[in-house]
Amino acid sequence: MTARHIIRRQIREARRRLNHAEQQAAALAITERVASTPHLAQATKVALYLANDGELNPHRLIDWYWSQGAEIYLPVLHHFSPGHLMFLRYDPDARLIANRFGIPEPRLDIRLLLPKQELEVIYTPLVAFDATGNRIGMGGGFYDRTLAGWHQGQGPRPVGLAHDCQQLPHIPTDHWDVPLPELLTPARHWRW
Numbered sequence: 001m002t003a004r005h006i007i008r009r010q011i012r013e014a015r016r017r018l019n020h021a022e023q024q025a026a027a028l029a030i031t032e033r034v035a036s037t038p039h040l041a042q043a044t045k046v047a048l049y050l051a052n053d054g055e056l057n058p059h060r061l062i063d064w065y066w067s068q069g070a071e072i073y074l075p076v077l078h079h080f081s082p083g084h085l086m087f088l089r090y091d092p093d094a095r096l097i098a099n100r101f102g103i104p105e106p107r108l109d110i111r112l113l114l115p116k117q118e119l120e121v122i123y124t125p126l127v128a129f130d131a132t133g134n135r136i137g138m139g140g141g142f143y144d145r146t147l148a149g150w151h152q153g154q155g156p157r158p159v160g161l162a163h164d165c166q167q168l169p170h171i172p173t174d175h176w177d178v179p180l181p182e183l184l185t186p187a188r189h190w191r192w
């Protein structure tokens with residue numbers, strides 16, 4: 001087992017142990033944080049995700065963005081390009097279908113597809129982060145591929161979302177890992 005495997009197992013277990021009240025409080029705290037952060041609150045096209053495996057649950061944040069008239073996009077596993085994500089618009093009445101990991105995603109409808117360059121913010125799920133903005137995800141490299149190049153202006157700014165218990169002192173990185181410039185937890189707004 002590599003260090004990354006051990007980190008994934010431990011932190012996934014820690015976030016799954018959060019109870020319903022803790023998850024609800026975290027969902028509310030993150031929504032209030034976004035609502036009071038102008039560059040995030042003003043975004044009109046944002047990628048979010050549907051919570052899985054104890055992740056910080058953005059359902060209230062999605063409702064809040066909808067109430068502001070913003071468009072929400074969800075990651076959909078690319079049907080032809082393995083390891084890549086597409087972003088499809090998520091409307092309140094959307095029909096969802098579970099992907100191969102059991103995570104619900106919009107049905108593939110070309111009319112709902114948005115090129116990622118047109119998103120303003122990609123809220124990024126993650127398993128673990130450290131105090132310098134390094135992240136580890138579920139292990140598919142999906143977000144690393146999506147975020148590769150954002151720093152050179154090829155795509156939107158990523159903003160990590162996580163519970164405070166997902167922080168580690170140091171995460172070992174690989175050359176393809178894309179560090180985050182910003183991350184929100186219920187307790188803190190990190191910027192690097």
Ligand SMILES: Nc1nc2c(c(=O)[nH]1)N(C=O)[C@@H](CNc1ccc(C(=O)N[C@@H](CCC(=O)O)C(=O)O)cc1)CN2
Nearest residue numbers: 049050051052075101103125126137138139140142143
């Ligand atoms: N909510 C959410 N949606 C997301 C992601 C995410 O991290 N969170 N992704 C971010 O990349 C993509 C999906 N990536 C995933 C990668 C691995 C596993 C997973 O559960 N793997 C199993 C074993 C693999 C299997 O079942 O085939 C595991 O590790 O237990 C789940 C999602 C797209 N959608």
Ligand SMILES: Nc1ncnc2c1ncn2[C@@H]1O[C@H](COP(=O)(O)OP(=O)(O)OP(=O)(O)O)[C@@H](O)[C@H]1O
Nearest residue numbers: 135136137138139140141142143144145148176177
């Ligand atoms: N930009 C990229 N181009 C090609 N392959 C990549 C890229 N980024 C990551 N990969 C590959 O994806 C695999 C998984 O990477 P890693 O373990 O860092 O995923 P992760 O960060 O945990 O997942 P995610 O990014 O989906 O949250 C690695 O084998 C890596 O080689």
